[in-house]
Amino acid sequence: MGSDGAEPGSVRPGGRTARVRTAVLRAAGDALAERGFAHLDLADIARRAEVGKTTVYRRWGTATGLVADLLADMAEQSLPRTETGSLLGDLRANARLVQRTLADPRQGALFKAVIAAATCEAKTAEALHHFYDVRVTEWAPCVQQAIDRGEVPEGTDTHEVIRAVSAPLYYRLLTSGGPLDEDAADQAAAAAATAAAAGAYLRGKELG
Amino acid sequence: MGSDGAEPGSVRPGGRTARVRTAVLRAAGDALAERGFAHLDLADIARRAEVGKTTVYRRWGTATGLVADLLADMAEQSLPRTETGSLLGDLRANARLVQRTLADPRQGALFKAVIAAATCEAKTAEALHHFYDVRVTEWAPCVQQAIDRGEVPEGTDTHEVIRAVSAPLYYRLLTSGGPLDEDAADQAAAAAATAAAAGAYLRGKELG
Numbered sequence: 001m002g003s004d005g006a007e008p009g010s011v012r013p014g015g016r017t018a019r020v021r022t023a024v025l026r027a028a029g030d031a032l033a034e035r036g037f038a039h040l041d042l043a044d045i046a047r048r049a050e051v052g053k054t055t056v057y058r059r060w061g062t063a064t065g066l067v068a069d070l071l072a073d074m075a076e077q078s079l080p081r082t083e084t085g086s087l088l089g090d091l092r093a094n095a096r097l098v099q100r101t102l103a104d105p106r107q108g109a110l111f112k113a114v115i116a117a118a119t120c121e122a123k124t125a126e127a128l129h130h131f132y133d134v135r136v137t138e139w140a141p142c143v144q145q146a147i148d149r150g151e152v153p154e155g156t157d158t159h160e161v162i163r164a165v166s167a168p169l170y171y172r173l174l175t176s177g178g179p180l181d182e183d184a185a186d187q188a189a190a191a192a193a194t195a196a197a198a199g200a201y202l203r204g205k206e207l208g
Numbered sequence: 209m210g211s212d213g214a215e216p217g218s219v220r221p222g223g224r225t226a227r228v229r230t231a232v233l234r235a236a237g238d239a240l241a242e243r244g245f246a247h248l249d250l251a252d253i254a255r256r257a258e259v260g261k262t263t264v265y266r267r268w269g270t271a272t273g274l275v276a277d278l279l280a281d282m283a284e285q286s287l288p289r290t291e292t293g294s295l296l297g298d299l300r301a302n303a304r305l306v307q308r309t310l311a312d313p314r315q316g317a318l319f320k321a322v323i324a325a326a327t328c329e330a331k332t333a334e335a336l337h338h339f340y341d342v343r344v345t346e347w348a349p350c351v352q353q354a355i356d357r358g359e360v361p362e363g364t365d366t367h368e369v370i371r372a373v374s375a376p377l378y379y380r381l382l383t384s385g386g387p388l389d390e391d392a393a394d395q396a397a398a399a400a401a402t403a404a405a406a407g408a409y410l411r412g413k414e415l416g
Contacts, residue, residue, distance in 0.1 A: 036328040038246050115382055116324035120244040129385040136384070164399060167379035168372060174323055175378055176344070176371055177337040183412075191372060191408040195399035198406070204391075 023049040024056060025070050032067070033109040037117035042066065064121050067114060071127035075134040087146035087196065091189040094139050095165050099185035102173045108180075115174065136162045143196065152196045157203045164192040164201070231257040232264060233278050240275070241317040245325035250274065272329050275322060279335035283342040295354035295404065299397040302347050303373050307393035310381045316388075323382065344370045351404065360404045365411045372400040372409070 027048035031040055040063040046053040060066040082093035101107045118125040136159050143158035152161075168188045172178045195201065235256035239248055248271040254261040268274040290301035309315045326333040344367050351366035360369075376396040380386045403409065 038328065112327040116327040119320040119324040119382070120246065125385070128383060132384040160395070163379060163384055164376060166383075167375040170383055171371060171375035171378055174327070174382055175336060175374075176340040177333070187368070187408065191399070191403035194406045194408045195403045198402045200395065200399040200402045 020049075020051050020055060020059075021069075021073075024051055024060070024066070025073050028066050028070050029106075029110050032070075032113040033106045036109075037063075037067070037113045040067070064117075064123050067117050067121075067124050068127040071114060071124070071131045075131045078131075078135050078138055081139045081142060083142065083145075087142065087151050088189060088193040090139075090142035090146075091161075091165050091193050092186055094142075094162065095169065095185035095189040096182060098166050098169050099180055099182065102169055103180040108173065112173065132163075146196070153199045153202060155203055156196060156199070156201045160201045161192055161196045164195065165189055228257075228259050228263060228267075229277075229281075232259055232268070232274070233281050236274050236278050237318050238314075240278075240321040241314045244317075245271070245275070245321045248275070272325075272331050275325055275329075275332050276335040279322060279332070279339045283339045286339075286343050286346055289347045289350060291350065291353075295350065295359050296397060296401040298347075298350035298354075299369075299373050299401050300394055302350075302370065303377065303393035303397040304390060306374050306377050307388055307390065310377055311388040316381065320381065340371075354404070361407045361410060363411055364404060364407070364409045368409045369400055369404045372403065373397055 024045060027045045028040070031045060031048060042056050042060065042063060043053050045066065046056040049056075056066075060069060079097065082090065082097075084090050084093060102111060114124065114128060118128040139162045140158040143152060143156060143161045146152040147154055147156060147158070165188050168191070169180060169184060172180055172184060178184070232253060235253045236248070238256065239253060250264050250268065250271060251261050253274065254264040257264070264274075268277060287305065290298065290305075292298050292301060310319060322332065322336060326336040347370045348366040351360060351364060351369045354360040355362055355364060355366070373396050376399070377388060377392060380388055380392060386392070
């Protein structure tokens with residue numbers, strides 16, 4: 001495997017099979033970020049990863065299968081949450097992590113590509129939903145801690161509060177445009193924290 | 209032009225040119241909803257619209273140009289806002305309109321397709337941003353009215369409040385999955401109204 005197949009720091013232990021997966025998924029991420037999903041081609045990925053074409057076809061089968069495995073890997077590598085001692089601080093740390101990811105040229109383009117792929121492939125959509133489930137489940141305990149501290153009412157849907165932090169940032173990325181900067185992240189965090197404290201995310205609440 | 213080229217009610221005045229545009233844009237919307245952007249083909253659109261292929265090529269040039277014109281037409285046809293007398297009521301009316309649109313099989317698939325197309329085509333992204341600008345500008349006055357009534361602080365970014373209502377619904381459509389039902393709409397409206405009233409959307413606010 002060549003030196004440009006995978007950066008040295010990204011090679012995880014586990015022998016040849018793991019190294020091949022790392023190199024292929026890194027190449028798939030690069031290709032998606034550069035050219036989007038429509039142009040994803042397994043032979044090109046094998047070439048970029050310096051891995052035999054047969055290995056790639058045998059192991060991943062189709063471009064859709066490869067994207068699903070990339071999303072599974074991204075879910076496994078999801079960063080642990082930060083604990084700051086307040087709901088606003090925790091949600092802001094989460095918002096800034098999402099913002100930095102989406103504003104990064106490679107990562108932003110990669111997310112756009114997999115989300116676009118998921119609009120037309122059920123298997124990719126499933127893998128994408130799983131990725132967000134893992135991410136949201138990692139961060140939801142900060143809302144439970146806020147409930148325990150009395151900052152947020154009992155019965156709040158902790159997962160929905162975390163989704164509310166990400167939603168305005170993805171909305172800018174995918175639909176409305178607009179800057180993906182720290183102000184956008186802080187505003188998303190503040191809005192979610194304020195609404196959560198006021199009971200807007202109570203499960204099954206009828207407002208009116 | 210055959211009777212299935214455009215529904216009678218959707219034929220706008222303006223003679224043959226306008227009728228051709230209506231039929232072609234309707235066919236483009238149908239094709240996008242059925243098959244996604246990757247398969248959009250001008251010859252197929254001409255056939256569906258029962259319009260000469262040459263007319264379609266001469267007038268729209270490429271699939272990208274056709275999608276941009278479809279988005280321009282969707283912006284022109286954006287529904288006027290509802291006035292209910294309260295910010296929560298107005299935002300809920302907006303949220304339910306977005307939710308019904310995204311939950312509708314044809315419309316939801318059409319939005320997914322144009323958003324996916326916008327991830328890889330700058331011209332489509334520009335047309336998409338314009339569509340959301342028009343929509344947000346139509347609804348933003350309800351936030352200004354809430355400011356005038358003293359429900360929301362002066363200096364609030366009225367456009368951002370409207371975007372905050374849509375964001376969680378698009379997030380479900382495009383990334384996390386989850387039901388696109390009235391509860392989701394009402395929660396999005398309540399969260400945005402609560403956060404706006406608490407000053408979370410003040411322009412340039414530094415929250416700490």
